[in-house]
Amino acid sequence: MARSPKTSDEERAGSRDIGALRALWPFLVPYKGIMTLAVAALVLTACVSLVLPLAVRRVVDNFEVDAGALLDRYFVAALAIAALLALGTAARYYLVTRLGERVVTDIRKAVFARMVAMSPAFYERIMTGEVLSRITTDTTLILSVIGSSASVALRNLLILVGGLVLLLLTSAKLTGLVLLIVPAIIVPIVVLGRRLRVLSRQNQDWIAASSGNASETLLSVQTVQAYSHEARSRARFDEVTEKSFAAARQRIGTRAVMTAIVIFLIFAGIVGVLWIGARDVNAGAMTVGALVQFVIYAVMVAGAVGALTEIWGELQRAAGATERLVELLNAEDSLREPGAPRLAPQARGEITFEDVSFSYPSRPDVSALDHVGVTIRPGETVALVGPSGAGKTTMIQLLLRFWDPATGRVLLDGIDLRDMARPDFRRQMALVPQDPVIFADTARENIRFGRPDASDAEVEAAARAAAAHDFLMALPQGYDSQVGERGVMLSGGQKQRIAIARAILRDAPVLLLDEATSALDAESERLVQRAVDRLARGRTTLIVAHRLATVKKADRILVFDGGRIVAQGSHDDLVAEDGLYARLARLQFTDGMVQAAE
Template structure:
């Protein structure tokens, strides 16, 4: 929750509806549709402004005979038909444009976020990102597909109506001009407050989504620790805060609407009173007054609609800013303008040179300090040590999920920062400690390792990982959806899917981060045999707490406190004593051991 609230409090507030201008890059590819929509919009607005003229003709010539009257009503019917066709065209083009633009925005935001490094996700909750992609884009769709066109139409009618009011009666028009500033003041003043409240409300909605997403993804843990009550209370608190802000926004908008509508229609009544006196005095005809009344109603309605839409535009401007923040998010990691290509075939020589690193959220704690390590092509190196010693950090640096603050990491002699991440990551296969299973079929989950692999190749990889047998027993075999995060599988089965994925990738560099930690003894033995075959001829880096899985490694590197404290073979390190020997005694002899005096 802290991460979500930090984002909210640190975000600068903006009061500019002009923020909607950031949508232009997404509108630009559809300029033809924009022109067609604007043409239909202008046409319907113009037709609406013509109707009062026809009404005036009818009123002033009511006694001139049935034939002329029929012509006027026939012309009015044609105008109404054109208005219906133009409105339908406007709706089609504008709504289609809104859907298309929002689809492009969603794709652009997702494409941007999915490429960001882990540092970004330490600051922003996943639920907040999802809220922006769904809720915020829905607001924008509503504005582009409806509110914006309605606003433009009402602006045209307002401007045209004012001109026609002046054409009909300059005296009455002068009175209208006196009213407009009085109406605009509450729209501007309260509109600014609405802008800030709309932005704040969207932020709290995002925070609510973030809290819900985080808790639901850990539902079993929450239930296991009987934490449901606190989780519900936490979500209720965030949701109530969101409601309170929304309620303040609703009250402000209701107040603005009441004031504006009263001022508009009170002014119209006053102007009509003066006009009625002029008709009685013979200063203007009844048709002119009716025409003026209709134009006044159009102008008043347009002004009221604009005051309503103003709040929607401000909410959409806030949503646009929030999405713009994601699109413009600066990544801690970037590829060089001219990346150095990784030479093929990849040999797999990995080197860490005096690497120092600390995580951004823990700047005072060194995860790695002065680490130098050279891993030769085809060598299997095991990283062991207590939790938090820096083993997994090395794995992450080799994939360039982070950049070291000092020193460098190279692959085949090339600094990772000089290459495109997508280029050198193709040469790496990873089996993480907590395997990720997607809510798709077993076939597609394994095929993540190589998307163009045939079903036969996928099955071969599954057999090598000893996953084929349990996959075959699933209801639809390899075509069985595994559920969100692989809920249909046990921990060991998820691990074997991940290992099959790495086997299918057939990469020259293999990274195993506690790859057998979730397996029972029998499965571990089978999978370890598969891993041993897989690692032949490849550079393999193994992170393990269970030393039995690394006894046959070419070299074991012992980490403690972010430093390398020893390295060598299993037998040499046991004979040497120290941390590794103590860990080995604890695991292999199953007996308590006092810590070293050092």
């Protein structure tokens, strides 16, 4: 079972080891061909690099020999080796960079596909901004590893191993002295590397928290400004961002200390070995060319170790990033799809709630619905009324299977929703939510969201039916006008009418209206109500409304209070009962008459 995203300071300290990078393997497998070519180019460049010191030794040892042609051949060979090294390096760069971009693209697609299918319960535990941070920032870290660090690490590992072998062949005595300092180098890498891994994970978590905070504030910027909350919002963002910087500073400091220790030990060892080698040359125990070759190999090995310590830090950060992305990929949805889903029939529109009880996870002690049982006949228009929080919208959310009931069943045409694939039965429903969602696209595409294959003529017909055509034509580019992020270019009523046009275009057998006319002026409400009346003919329609005038024409009215259905019937019958509905009606109609008089 996937862990829930970490939020507390104590939890942020936890991190897995670099083995977390193994989770990237399934994304690499489809590109074995590119990996094979990249490794071949990498091995080629490493081998060519290791050959160069041999050529240098030949030149040095034969420099005083009267053999110009021989020297010429050595230099030509060195030039050919350099050309081969250049071509191999270019090929390696192209292949591994392309591989990194391809894999990261696949990871982003996989994470987004997983996240967009998660039920609302998941987003009660994690901020949307943090998810976006993981998809962007964390995948960028993985890109740097696959597209650069991993190949550089492998190349330096080959040079390290090959260099050590050639050092041994050049001078076993000096190589033995070099190997004596290896344990002293490994200890700080291991000890400080563990600390670095923890700090890397902590840094990434704080970056994600910072992104989540910024996203939440900017998406509600008008409310923030209306309440003069800018200073407090800045303070909250600054606090989280400074914590991210503090974690980054600790990580950078730890890595700097590790780098300093390792480089000093490496080059101190080289200086000592060079001193002993120089004495051997004076004693005639080895040639100048052999010493030069040994020194070059020693520098290459030292450079490889230094590079590996640098790359180790990158791998630690990437391991933390991979771990966080895997959490999203492996996150379990509280709503499970059936193993063998039943095909959703062409809906007649019969809706049944059988003894349904439900509480939201964030409020487990409060019953949103309490043993609700009701059947809505095909083609029937049913209004859900009652005080705020009585359970009306919850009925629609359960019908769309955004949540599953704690007890009881929700059925569509006699089939439990849990036995069908969610996309199948949702295609047979059209929703107009209380807060209409408008995308950063054209007005035309926002309406076409209801049915992507609809023609322009069908889109415009839906807009006319929703009383949206006139104001859309008045926009600068008409239907092709951009409406801005979340529809900032539109009024509340205009957004509502676009949402209604979207539902009209969907032409589904079940229509769900959640306060669909709440943001409309009196004239627009009258026009839209006519459209809704026409749309509801022959369809099963659920209307959630506080305005009782909106629901008077319903075939049946369900009155909710405290998560229960406390009364049902026609408007006249419920008024005659003088219960909750009658009190709500008197309040609304009295308020309406007072407002009209004013």
